[in-house]
Amino acid sequence: MPAFTVPAIFKAIDKITAPVRKMANTVKTFGRNAQVSMKRASISMSNFNKKVSMVHANVRTKIGGILGQLGRLGVGIGLLAVGTQVVQANIELDRSLASLSAITGKTGTQFEIFTKQVNQVAKAQTIFAGDTAKAFEVVASAQPILLDNAEALGRVTNAAITLSKASGDDLAASAQNLTGVMNQFNLAADQSERVMNALAAGSVAGSANITNVAASMKNFGAVASGANLSVEQSIALVEVMGSKSIFAEEAGTKLRA
Secondary structure, eight states, X not given: OOOOOHHHHHHHHHHHHHHHHHHHHHHHHHHHHHHXXXXXXXXXXXXXXXXXXXXXXXXXXXXXXXXXXXXXXXXXXXXXXXXXXXXXXXXXXHHXXXXXXXXXXXXXXXXXXXXXXXXXXXXXXXXXXXXXXXXXXXXXXXXXXGGGOHHHHHHHHHHHHHHHHHHOOOHHXXXXXXXXXHHHTTOOGGGXXXXXXXXXXXXXXXXXXXXXXXXXXXXXXXXXXXXXXXHHHHHHHHHHHHHTTOOHHHHHHHHHO
């Protein structure tokens, strides 16, 4: 084993020390550079996140603004549609009232009583006043005696509307059916609810519907009334014919005979 002298040892140490110091310095420099780089990266990432957040905020703001504009546009279109419907409804109401005024021969303050009745019936039945005015016109045409009595006309019309709802028939058809039966039995306006109930009950219990019963009464009603049969009894007889598949005018003709 070789023997190292002191100078040789120091010489060797010096040769090792220099690279070690260089390595240490390199490591220190690298560490410092790494710390600086990490800080820069952290700052850059923070700035990047802030920018992304700002972009998101701007996008949300723009989207919110667009949605708000669309919402306001939708509301505006909806209000325009509603306004158009209201205007159209008022036009139809004016036409119906004008037609009713013509058939009753009433104008101005005299017609205000009829207008009031139309509004009352429309409110009670929760239907459009224009349709109610048309029903008034149909009833008035079928029973001219009511032309001078707004309250009586309103009462019969109200019964006709109720009959229409119960049967599912057209309002004009229900008004004609009701007033037709009333005319056959010479019944006044205060009997309209009674006839309405009899027609509805008969159609539920029997085979003949309300329109068929009314058609039968054209040929049988006056005869039944003359024979002192009540409207209820007469409707029951029509329903008996309906159970034999004999309906409408044919049933009325056979019953009359």
